[in-house]
Amino acid sequence: MNKLLLGRYVNGDSLVHRMDARSKLVLSFYFVAIIFLCNNWQTYLLLTAFVLMCVKFSDLGIGFFIKGVKPLLGLIVFTVLLQVFFTRGGHVYWSFGPLSLTHFGIVNGFYVFCRFVLIIFMSTLLTLTTAPLEISDAIESLLKPLKAIKVPVYEISLMLSIALRFVPTLMDETEKIMNAQRSRGVNFSEGTLMQRIKAVIPLLIPLFVSSFNRAEELATAMEARGYRGGEGRTKYRVQVWTKIDTIAVILFAIVTILLFILRKF
């Protein structure tokens, strides 16, 4: 179960790994925005080449990225089929009632497929090369301006990082409680939907109780260690903007300009 949530990050020392989490986060979102500039095969080809180049820079096998696409395959196929059968225009190859297979439909379906896969590749690149904690630090740093309107940015980020830190601990705990309940005859994997939902209750109650106990103890420990809110705290982990980040930003700018040029073809 641990693998599911946190095992995404793959330790490494590639150019992408060494980038500042803030620039990775912002550029990933930026990528999602510029992909909507694509309107012809030249632009898609450019972005595909660009994404493959980023993947290359991460020193990670393409297999990791394909694995990232798999869970979303159903959604992709569904969306692509909608596009293919409901877009009209151009030469009609086949039609049946409201469904029709047209030239535009096929082209559009292909574009949607590309768009999905490229976005997934890019976001997988972010999660594979950035530890969850770095992402939470990056969010804190990016939200800092909101402090001016009294958003407790520091507290939000501490909550996020403690939550991340406790995920594996609570996973272990869940496993233990499940085993304890199984040994008392609870069956989690069989029965009707209703029965299964009911089986979760003896799992959730002890988990809640123990989480509250943990929270209380953690709060006491934090207080004993001098925690009194975000004011006046210094930070041990810092994020540094390096040359790699500047280069990445320039690359994205060049890609954007090229996209605008290629769009006109």
Place this chain on the structure above:
Amino acid sequence: MSSIIKIKNLTFSYSAEEERKTLDNVNLEIEAGQWVALIGHNGSGKSTLARCIDGLLMPESGSIEVDGLHLTEETVWDVRERIGMVFQNPDNQFVGADVEGDVAFGMENRGIPRSEMQKRVKEVLEAVDMTAFAKHEPVRLSGGQKQRVAIAGVLAVRPKIIIFDESTSMLDPEGKRDIVGLMRRLNDEENFTIISITHDIDEASLADRVIVLNDGRVIDDDVPEKIFASGDLLTKIGLDLPYPEALKEELKEKGIDVPNEYLDEEGMVDWLCRSALKN
């Protein structure tokens, strides 16, 4: 030697309705540099006493003075500067995402500059022999290792007093030995005042002084040799005897003559060897 902690007429109860006080008129003085063990059965008030000293709980009446500072709402943060606490559950006091981050947590709270933090993190991780684990997440550490990290976090903020609140009770025997060894070193070499709250009588027998709490009252306060020599009292309030004492009792029942004074593990082995040779 001067007293670093002075407790006068301390009374505390968790709810006003309850008749029995959790702490009932406790008077104590603890000298700087001493290793004091607080023992007592569950609910005897020993953890409550530690929490009162650190200002985590505010007493009903009575006064606490730590290192010359009278503990009040205003001085509580200054008092906490002087006291480090290591709790029972290794998982529930690990705040940081990795070892380094957790050690730094207390220093971050005190606004210590980053360059100084890096220096101290390195120092204290070396002191608890965890340097190789600096980047490890808590899931990849054993209970004993997590407690060592907790101790490192305490050392980093340089307190004068370290309170161990049943810090070894959730550890395996090896982890336990490890942490107790570290406690001894901190007391011997670094001269920290140590208060260890414990169920483990063998751990308590290593201290300079043992305070026995029962139902919120101090019922005995002496060097471990004397405390453990009066075995009945301990068994009466539901505590075990240290292993060598328990062995002595068993031998006595078998009709074997045993020395009356308290012997630690080594002394007991010595005596056993000598008496075995005699026969």
